[in-house]
Amino acid sequence: MALALLQLEVVRGPSKLAGIGNALEILPTADTGREGVYPGQAIIVTTAARRLIEMSKASEKLEAIAVTGTIDPLAHRDFREITENLKELGKKWYPKVPLCLVASMLNLQNSDARHACATYERMLVRxxxxxxxxxxxxxxxxxxxxxxxxxxxxxxxxxxxxxxxxxxxxxxxxxxxxxxxxxxxxxxxxxxxxxxxxxxxxxxxxxxxxxxxxxxxxxxxxxxxxxxxxxxxxxx
Structure with missing residues (x-):
């Protein structure tokens, strides 16, 4: 998948999410066109940073930064590192906006993934x-x-x-x-x-x-x- 298209899949919005409000969506397990292959950590974090900077400089309002996806976000092998980077970005550009995890169901067998969940201000599970x-x-x-x-x-x-x-x-x-x-x-x-x-x-x-x-x-x-x-x- 072309980089520009992948960036559009990785970061969406801001848009209204039920139960959260106006949120910027980050999708670590966005579709790359290859089953089981997810966007690299660098693409996810860089794309999120660019969008947050743009929004902050434009004084756009945001109620949440939501890590989500139709595929369990925790399935990404670098989920913990992605989470830590997004937390730092949020602190810098939207310090009053919570980092939320939104998923249909989570696979919490991986100890790193479980540890990363504690970073989120809210964890919404369907x-x-x-x-x-x-x-x-x-x-x-x-x-x-x-x-x-x-x-x-x-x-x-x-x-x-x-x-x-x-x-x-x-x-x-x-x-x-x-x-x-x-x-x-x-x-x-x-x-x-x-x-x-x-x-x-x-x-x-x-x-x-x-x-x-x-x-x-x-x-x-x-x-x-x-x-x-x-x-x-x-x-x-």
């Missing part, structure tokens, strides 16, 4: 499923075991962990009584500092928002089970 069946529907049949993901996440004990969940009915139904019991047990185990709830965007194939009464019931159970504050963030 946990939509309580059972392996729904987890596989959401993440594909090749997804690792939900049990392993949760065990790793619980071990990190991030003090500013935010769990995001998109509640839906239809082809993927994660609001059944059985699914909710399992999901609430997961929340109790990972002990989030906040839970952000959403519904599918209108027109999402095979998924629709549950009735408001059902959503209110779930929100009340989350508060009862975890004690964590809830934020409704619209659509995901």
């Amino acid at each position: 946990i939509d499923a309580g059972t392996q069946k729904v987890f596989s529907q959401l993440h594909g049949s090749k997804a690792k075991a939900l049990k392993d993901c949760i065990e790793q996440l619980a071990a990190v004990e991030h003090p500013r962990l935010v769990v995001q969940a998109c509640l839906s009915q239809g082809d993927i139904d994660n609001v059944t009584d059985a699914e909710q019991r399992a999901w609430l047990a997961i929340l109790a185990r990972v002990r989030p500092a906040q839970v952000q709830l959403a519904v599918p965007a209108k027109g999402t194939k095979g998924r629709k928002a549950p009735a408001k009464s059902k959503l209110d019931e779930i929100a009340a159970k989350v508060t009862e089970k975890t004690g964590a504050p809830i934020q409704w963030i619209g659509e995901l």
